[in-house]
Amino acid sequence: MSRIVCQFSCGAASAVATKLALAQYGERAVVVNAFIAEEHEDNRRFAADCERWFGRTIDTLRDVKYDASAIKVFETVGYIKGPRGASCTSRIKRGLLRTFERPGDVLVLGYTAEEQWLLDDWLENWPDRPAITPLIDRGLTKEDCKAMVIRADIELPMMYRLGYDNANCIGCVKGGLGYWRAIREDFPERFERVAQAEAKVAALHGENAYILRHRSGPLKGERFPLRQLPAGKPDRGEQLPSCGLFCETAEQEYAA
Ligand code: SF4
Incomplete structure (x- = not known):
């Protein structure tokens, strides 16, 4: 069966x-x-x-x-x-x-x-x-x-x-800007550790390694490093x- x-x-x-x-x-x-x-x-x-x-x-x-x-x-x-x-x-x-x-x-x-x-x-x-x-x-x-x-x-x-919204990893790479602002506030060491990994990958493979993209403005759609995440409203409830x-x-x- x-x-x-x-x-x-x-x-x-x-x-x-x-x-x-x-x-x-x-x-x-x-x-x-x-x-x-x-x-x-x-x-x-x-x-x-x-x-x-x-x-x-x-x-x-x-x-x-x-x-x-x-x-x-x-x-x-x-x-x-x-x-x-x-x-x-x-x-x-x-x-x-x-x-x-x-x-x-x-x-x-x-x-x-x-x-x-x-x-x-x-x-x-x-x-x-x-x-x-x-x-x-x-x-x-x-x-x-x-x-x-x-x-x-x-x-x-x-x-x-x-x-x-979920019990995914702390610092899930599927998250967006609001989610990552929340992780930066709640788990700064993990934020930094993921940013470090991202920088290592970007050094080898360029900006495609970056997890986040600009959502608006002239750079809309372009990727940027986690460490450059602009200040703003954290969104813990963001659906991943x-x-x-x-x-x-x-x-x-x-x-x-
Ligand atoms: S997708 Fe997110 S929750 Fe799943 S293993 Fe990767 S970082 Fe963890």
Whole structure:
């Protein structure tokens, strides 16, 4: 019988999607997570709390080639992100997935009710890939998922409690100007560490290495270094693309 594969990303939506899939499919369901060194350490506490909630062990995968570190990927491969997605996700998540995947696996997609458009994209690109969408099927939003986690007596991951929209890495390269202003305020050392990696990559490959682009003015669309991020309003709630094992795989495939 095919497996129901729950990708647990330490986010509230994936926690609820996993809980629902486990309730519906029992032993057929397996839960997998990729450890990433740059995530907030509280993500591990959240994962442990969710294991108790699920009544199931999470199969935690950990990249060894790059020590599961997004920053180490950037500095080693000399590339941060581009039309093919972020180098970190392809290197420290996709390879792990290959070791885990089996033919016939049914994927649990943790898209929420407001993310129907992401599901539409996914289905267009993967019409034959078996998947279930427990959150969309039940009309559950991100806020619903957070509330359900809290009602299960589980404290949300620290990044949510600080006001961020997700539990991605601290300093996710998918973030925009407002997000990075927030990271600069809340996690200045991490901001500097990513800026350092960005400068190293830019020294080798030029301005395409820069994570951010000007949003307006005469330089609109041009990239610039993190260290030149102008002062402005931080936006902790900025919505970032998700960073899950399977959606990243999909993004990589359809960008190829
Ligand atoms: S959360 Fe962001 S920085 Fe971290 S691995 Fe995913 S895309 Fe890379």
